[in-house]
Amino acid sequence: MKVSVIIPACNEADSLLPVIKEVQKMKPFEIIVVVNGSSDTTKEIAEGAGCRVVYYEEALGINIGRAIGAKKAKGDILLFLDGDIAVPHEELMKYTKAIETGHDIALNNLSWIMKRKVRPHPVSVAKYMLNLCLQREDLSIQALTAIPHAIKKTSAAKIGYENLAHPPLAHTIALLKGMSIVAPCSSDVIYTNKIRTTHKTIPTNSPFPISTNYIIGDHIKALAHLIEEKGIRGGLTDGDRNREVVSAYTPNVKRKTGVKYSAVIPAGEEKETIANVIKEVKKAGVEEIIVVANGADEVTVKRAIEAGATVLHYKQRLGHNVPRAIGAMYSSGEVCLFVDGDIVISAEHLRPYLEAADQGVDVALNNLECLLDEVHPIHSVSAAKYFLNIVCKRPDLTINTTTAIPHAIKRDVMEKVGYESLIIPPLFQLKSIMYGFMVQPVHFVDVARTNRIRKEHMKVKGLAASTQRILGDYVEAMAYYISQTSERGEFLPDIRRHDLLFEVLNNE
Template structure:
């Protein structure tokens, strides 16, 4: 099998010779340098080292050179490098061997980067989120975004050369097509990466390179949603959404004016429900609504004995449906949401109620510190952070209505619709979209105290159903964002030369 090595380059005169010399250690059929917008001696050096040079006077934009090189390559195996990072040829060989052994794509294994005791970079957060939404947990944070990587020429043709310019999109197409993808070796291109102008220039508070890569991932998610539906093919769990369509017509609306209500869904919570209600009442909540979500009789009996309003459904409504029903029934100016299985002290609940009383429309649990405490980042935390980045609220970090406790003012429900509470990330995106204030107001540890349930455990080596459902919720929220903006969520594409890309798949 013939090997083509593709190296896009712009003003890489200081490093390109070393990159090429290491590449030659693999005895390739050809080395293609796609020089675009270079004003130094990059092209001269490449020609002097007997490389094939494809030259463009203008800059093509990030990764367009990869796509051009892939189209022009004559080899059966394509290995992609950058012109500014020399990599010893022995470290490159595993990627070539993986394709020779039948893999379609071989990625750089950067999983180790998430085990460092530092916060995951926003780009890594998005890589992880996309792979998990694609149900490729095994790929972890490994992506076509990073070099070195290799693929067969046939894989490149099947993906579409134009699509190679948007690496997360290319990876998504490959996964959905059932291609064989592995990460055979780890090459450190993180600490060796050269700081460029795109790392310093800010767009919406993010480095322009980060802004572009986030947009690339949103474009990939857009493709996934078009192919698999608004949840990306991820489970919705046993939610009975239709119950709310019928139930809302007959529910008691806001009648008497009170300051605080609380909504508490319950299943089998006989050990904790009395403690939960007691602390909520101590926090100053006047109206406590317990929704029996297919709950056992003892839980219901104990809730009633504590003076709560109990809405008893003999069957399971599914996750978060009870929240919406409870909100419809509530009368408070501010509504507090907690769960029936975690007893949270009154003093930990009051900040959420007080924030709502002061006019904060959505007061969420501040779990940001957990990004410093747990490594690697959990895929749910990654999805939360990715969504807030997409919503251009990076200040909210991983703090969303997915986690309790949180408090919401009445006017938010009336504007975004009670039914949106069924999908908490979507409700939060809608609240932001409508200009409501959303703030993380207080930290309550509901992570280490969370009870392990059946749906938290893996089955047949698949994602836990609860994890897949929450990822699906975030996919649904992203679907809304994309519908309201564009396939890139309003993020930059860095000025990629679309004319050049269009020619790739039309010639």
């Protein structure tokens, strides 16, 4: 099979020749250098080295050069590189070999990045989140965003050359089409990458540099395509939630006046823990305690009543977080504290959430940030939480969301955001931030290690049922976000020269 090597290059006079020399050792069919926006001798160096040069005086924008080169290439295999990183030819041949043996796409295996004892970069979080939503956890952060990578020419055509200008979108399309994607080699393009102005310049109204802004925007666009193809949950399960019960629910009593704190406790078969959960909530100073028993045994219900809670009893399980919404709608307090019926949390660890609400915090979260320094690679659910906060331009929140208990929410927030949004915790968090409420982590309670392991937490094939449901919640939150903003969210608009790309696509 013939190999076409494609190298976009802008002002790479000091680094291009070593890249080309390594490629030439492979004896490829052709080397295409797409020179664009250069003011140095990049074009002359490429021509002098015998490359096929496609020249544009103006800058094309990131990845447009790759797409143009792919369309113009005549080989059976397309190998993509950058003009500033020389990759040993022995490694490059592993990518082309993977295509020769029948795969559609061969990616750079950068999973080692996630195993380092450091917090993941927002771009890595975005890559991992996309693969998780595509139910390919095994791909980790492998992505078309990183070079080197190789694509079968016929597969590139099926993906659409125009989509190669948006690597996360191309990656998504390839997986939705069932293409075979592997990562046959690990090439270090992290420590060898040239630091550019776009890596350091932070635009207004963003906590991220320009390059990160573009890449996150590209990932949102990819998720928008997934949502368009698979629905608002991206094809992920909803976990048998009974949403209709919330839509139809109207409390049969008037809201009490003068209640400062309420607690909402969903409970199934929690007879061993429910009394102590209620006891600690009372000690924290909560006046009204509502247990939403759903699919619960009689002993759990009896012990909840004996402990002084108001019990809303449903014979069938309502599904995750549905009881929270019902309990919140029934409750009267100015602040609602949310805990679970199976984890006993001491009053000492519950009070900080109530105190934070008293001091002006609208949504007081469990501060699980320390897990970022303890768990490597990052857990899949933590990656989803982190990605949502990145999209909200609140990277300071890291992995803290209303998915984790305990948390406290003010009544006016629930009224404004909508009680039904409590069914989907990340959607509630997203709306709270978009409406301008103060969302802050306030205290650490270790609910990760104390959580009871259930059947839905166990992996059988692919993602565990609980993980798939939670990821679906985050995709649903993204669907709302995209509907309220754009296919790139509120990140930098796409200013790439698609017009020049389409000229090539229409004329070749």
